[in-house]
Amino acid sequence: xxxxxxxxxxxxxxxxxxxxxxxxxxxxxxxxxxxxxxxxxxxxxxxxxxxxxxxxxxxxxxxxxxxxxxxxxxxxxxxxxxxxxxxxxxxxxxxxxxxxxxxxxxxxxxxxxxxxxxxxxxxxxxxxxxxxxxxxxxxxxxxxxxxxxxxxxxxxxxxxxxxxxxxxxxxxxxxxxxxxxxxxxxxxxxxxxxxxxxxxxxxxxxxxxxxxxxxxxxxxxxxxxxxxxxxxxxxxxxxxxxxxxxxxxxxxxxxxxxxxxxxxxxxxxxxxxxxxxxxxxxxxxxxxxxxxxxxxxxxxxxxxxxxxxxxxxxxx
Amino acid sequence: xxxxxxxxxxxxxxxxxxxxxxxxxxxxxxxxxxxxxxxxxxxxxxxxxxxxxxxxxxxxxxxxxxxxxxxxxxxxxxxxxxxxxxxxxxxxxxxxxxxxxxxxxxxxxxxxxxxxxxxxxxxxxxxxxxxxxxxxxxxxxxxxxxxxxxxxxxxxxxxxxxxxxxxxxxxxxxxxxxxxxxxxxxxxxxxxxxxxxxxxxxxxxxxxxxxxxxxxxxxxxxxxxxxxxxxxxxxxxxxxxxxxxxxxxxxxxxxxxxxxxxxxxxxxxxxxxxxxxxxxxxxxxxxxxxxxxxxxxxxxxxxxxxxxxxxxxxxxxxxxxxxxxxxxxxxxxxxxxxxxxxxxxxxxxxxxxxxxxxxxxxxxxxxxxxxxxxxxxxxxxxxxxxxxxxxxxxxxxxxxxxx
Numbered sequence: 001x002x003x004x005x006x007x008x009x010x011x012x013x014x015x016x017x018x019x020x021x022x023x024x025x026x027x028x029x030x031x032x033x034x035x036x037x038x039x040x041x042x043x044x045x046x047x048x049x050x051x052x053x054x055x056x057x058x059x060x061x062x063x064x065x066x067x068x069x070x071x072x073x074x075x076x077x078x079x080x081x082x083x084x085x086x087x088x089x090x091x092x093x094x095x096x097x098x099x100x101x102x103x104x105x106x107x108x109x110x111x112x113x114x115x116x117x118x119x120x121x122x123x124x125x126x127x128x129x130x131x132x133x134x135x136x137x138x139x140x141x142x143x144x145x146x147x148x149x150x151x152x153x154x155x156x157x158x159x160x161x162x163x164x165x166x167x168x169x170x171x172x173x174x175x176x177x178x179x180x181x182x183x184x185x186x187x188x189x190x191x192x193x194x195x196x197x198x199x200x201x202x203x204x205x206x207x208x209x210x211x212x213x214x215x216x217x218x219x220x221x222x223x224x225x226x227x228x229x230x231x232x233x234x235x236x237x238x239x240x241x242x243x244x245x246x247x248x249x250x251x252x253x254x255x256x257x258x259x260x261x262x263x264x265x266x267x268x269x270x271x272x273x274x275x276x277x278x279x280x281x282x283x284x285x286x287x288x289x290x291x292x293x294x295x296x297x298x299x300x301x302x303x304x305x306x307x308x309x310x311x312x313x314x315x316x
Numbered sequence: 317x318x319x320x321x322x323x324x325x326x327x328x329x330x331x332x333x334x335x336x337x338x339x340x341x342x343x344x345x346x347x348x349x350x351x352x353x354x355x356x357x358x359x360x361x362x363x364x365x366x367x368x369x370x371x372x373x374x375x376x377x378x379x380x381x382x383x384x385x386x387x388x389x390x391x392x393x394x395x396x397x398x399x400x401x402x403x404x405x406x407x408x409x410x411x412x413x414x415x416x417x418x419x420x421x422x423x424x425x426x427x428x429x430x431x432x433x434x435x436x437x438x439x440x441x442x443x444x445x446x447x448x449x450x451x452x453x454x455x456x457x458x459x460x461x462x463x464x465x466x467x468x469x470x471x472x473x474x475x476x477x478x479x480x481x482x483x484x485x486x487x488x489x490x491x492x493x494x495x496x497x498x499x500x501x502x503x504x505x506x507x508x509x510x511x512x513x514x515x516x517x518x519x520x521x522x523x524x525x526x527x528x529x530x531x532x533x534x535x536x537x538x539x540x541x542x543x544x545x546x547x548x549x550x551x552x553x554x555x556x557x558x559x560x561x562x563x564x565x566x567x568x569x570x571x572x573x574x575x576x577x578x579x580x581x582x583x584x585x586x587x588x589x590x591x592x593x594x595x596x597x598x599x600x601x602x603x604x605x606x607x608x609x610x611x612x613x614x615x616x617x618x619x620x621x622x623x624x625x626x627x628x629x630x631x632x633x634x635x636x637x638x639x640x641x642x643x644x645x646x647x648x649x650x651x652x653x654x655x656x657x658x659x660x661x662x663x664x665x666x667x668x669x670x671x672x673x674x675x676x677x678x679x680x681x682x683x684x685x686x687x688x689x690x691x692x693x694x695x696x697x698x699x700x701x702x703x704x705x706x707x708x709x710x711x712x713x714x715x716x717x718x719x
Binding site: 058059060143144145146163164165167169170171172173258259260261262263274276277278279280 | 385387388391394395412413416417418549550552553554555679681682684685688689690692693696
């Protein structure tokens, strides 16, 4: 009897292992194609870019290896350093702005006011509209005789006496900040959606319990809602930083491929474009791309350390 | 909703017919021509010129591809070894592309066809030559000239276009007194550089900076002083995309552009086109101007090189160039092609010994970016110290020249 039982147990174990193996093979088969694409199109291309960055690369390919020369050139290149400064300054201002605006809009839309769905669609619209179209309209709005300056004139501001006669996007002192204002508005809709999704998962019982205990609305917001939005904070800020450091389309439309005036609109991605298509220095451009990756990766790791490795919830 | 039987009959019919559906004139060679986007007048002129070529060459069908970003799109095609058969090659980028080994040397085609180059203005051929190799034939030329709005000039009591720097300065004072912006010109080396030669300086000598000369410093000082006093304004300061638009909207009395301005004004601002007069740029020590040119070129990996050469030979020959330039979109780069009527001033400027083509060497774009960035930074400040600004512009631009 015991021998039969041992045999049965061994057979069951063997069948279980075979089933697990079959399920694993099925699972891996399903993800094999997208994984291969990821490997080739993302990781493989990145490794190839690292290789290109070690070469003097022309339109038709490598003209010879240069080792780390492209990286040494980058750290001594005032235009690259200015591009890094512009990209990080832009991210440092735009991310908090779009995060706060996105959270504010999400709280507004989540507050069950009349027409919440309409407002949600309206606030999200700039995020789905064409970036080039919005930037072109913005250029008209911010021109010396544009709507913005006409409004300033109406409230008594001496526009011709302002920076560059009110040509906000053509003055090195105001061009980047003008783009910051534009993008904080256009991206806030997307951030609003992320916050809204998280807000709607917060258990009402926490808020009710706090209210019963005598907490004010301000206290509920700061001590209940904000901590429970931690996953959204991390996601919004991480994606915001990644997107902000890669600013390109508004910069090239407003300032041209040379990032003028005074390289005030030269960002890292725009400089990569400039090096590739105006100066034909593909190896150097690849090196800057690798440095951009390092910067973004470093910033993302830093944020992960600040926010912690797992989402905080009320149960913890 | 189609019945299943009808659907099957349709598919079978399509399958039977498709192998026999060939384009008309299957024996024709198709030559792809890649160009940058242009005005309706230029499009019409090019289409006409192509049509006259095709009549004379019935076995060649030219198909035009218009690029939104010609440079970037051409580079992508070169890299994938699928360049068009013929393409526009701007003088400013010609040496960069030649150095990349992507252009076909046309010397053997020129020699085999006995195509004479003597009628070409040598300065328009120069940007496309490297040593003994020739990478493009200039399809036209476009020097900068001074354009004036007679209506605005009359308001300030100015009867004729200024021909000297001193006359310009006097005219500017009169216009400013009437609150009319005298000149709209971008802070761009491809505009202000025209005055460097007029003042006895230069932009470059070969691949070396010519900016440290007394003439260039004088020209820059004059230009920056004009920006400071308001005699010059950039298009951005006048809410315009380019100086031609500002001129068309009557936001300025003068501008300095090439023949491309005429068809643009006729289309968009016909009233201003009718009141426009043209003359040479104001002269300092001598009359001087900058001219722009572009060539037809063939790629090293282009497919139909013989047919492409036949097209280039025609379009840069007297007959083809005559058709192309007859619309007034550009000036002939050959001396044996008549200047179009109404473009005598442009034609004189194109032929003048004091007109130079924009520099063309590997790394020229970096110099352009350096000059434009620094100059635009300086002119935005109403309180700029002109001498310091000139020194800064010269220093930063000279640093961008190839070592």
